[in-house]
Amino acid sequence: MxxxxxxxxxxxxxxLSEVARLAMVEAFSLPGNASSVHSEGRAARAAVEKARRQVAALVGAESAHVTFTSGATEASNHVLTPDYRMGRAPVMVSRLYASAIEHPAIREGGRFAPEQVTEVPVTPAGIVDLAALETLLANHDPASGLPMVAVMLVNNETGIIQPVAEAAVLAHKYRGLMVVDAVQAAGRIALDINALDADFLIISSHKIAGPKGIGALISRGEVLMPKPLIRGGGQEKGHRSGTENFHAIIGFGAAAEVMSEQxxxxxxxxxxxxxxxxxxxxxxxxxxxxxxxxxxxxxxxxxxxxxxxxxxxxxxxxxxxxxxxxxxxxxxxxxxxxxxxxxxxxxxxxxxxxxxxxxxxxxxxxxxxxxxxxxxxxxxxxxxxxxx
Missing domain, CATH: 3.90.1150.10 (Aspartate Aminotransferase, domain 1)
Structure with a gap:
């Protein structure tokens, strides 16, 4: 036995939740490419945009600011880059300050060179040391470019909730960007990208009972955005090219809506x-x-x-x-x-x-x-x- x-x-x-599975099964009946302009394509696009709204609602964001990716690792590599654009003007981010307890997808530094990454210590209680972070930011050379701070909202091992909003205050005090890995927070605590004062949030579908292989990078606005990691056909408003992982996106949206409830x-x-x-x-x-x-x-x-x-x-x-x-x-x-x-x-x-x-x-x-x-x-x- x-x-x-x-x-x-x-x-x-x-x-995988039953709600997400059923949503994906229903999506298999939609044959169109979401980038096509005919009726089948428009139906597929409507389904993608519904999922985008569902994911945005989970984190208190605008749906227009959700970029679907293959998962949290891709989203991390997308946002962790020295190369940003404000409109058409290039903006340089010269250093990443990441807490010592970040997921490897953040600790590896994305597109930053190893010498551009500084580790921010944590206390013996496993909470990011805000005093140490401020000292590092105070010593940052603004002439070299902007600082970027990355602190996860919930640690994936300990489950400890980090003082992200306080870290964001420090990041913005020194004219930096705030990136928050909210993978383990989504569906477990209330999320609001504005209340956290985060410039970017990262979430993953399979952590909230959605399908594997889909995630999202969510921004608070689109004035300042990272240089695309994947370029090509211009999908996702040019932020992430490639035909959308349609059925996974639909399942992700359904899972996000359920996890927003109760x-x-x-x-x-x-x-x-x-x-x-x-x-x-x-x-x-x-x-x-x-x-x-x-x-x-x-x-x-x-x-x-x-x-x-x-x-x-x-x-x-x-x-x-x-x-x-x-x-x-x-x-x-x-x-x-x-x-x-x-x-x-x-x-x-x-x-x-x-x-x-x-x-x-x-x-x-x-x-x-x-x-x-x-x-x-x-x-x-x-x-x-x-x-x-």
Missing amino acids: ALQRTYLDWNATAP LESRNARIGAFRDGLEQAMLQAAPDVIIHGAAGPRVANTSFFTLPGLKAETGQIAFDLEGIALSAGSACSSGKVGQSHVLTAMGLSSEVGGLRISLGPETTQADIEKAISAFGKIAGRRKLPGRAA
């Missing part, structure tokens, strides 16, 4: 599950370290370290118990290594973390299974003074 699986890795990817009640339910899980973990293993527990976190994420248990060993052990979770983030083609987030928080390179992330379909039975598995795995650890 096959082991019944329990999926607790929603931060890596959310299972946010508070969904978070209350998921948060109660997460808190109950963590309480049981602490009872089973009082030495467990729950990273970020004392700070502001999204309701669905628990990132923890069990002393004496390597992250990769723990991930395999949970998998054998029928539970899918992550050792850190799932962004490196299945690789399990040291968490750069924990390192940035000042923890030893020997410390590894396991991440449980919940979703709207998580049940009490899932939590009970995770608690049972945690107890077994914690009891098998090799701790100092304990016989193997």
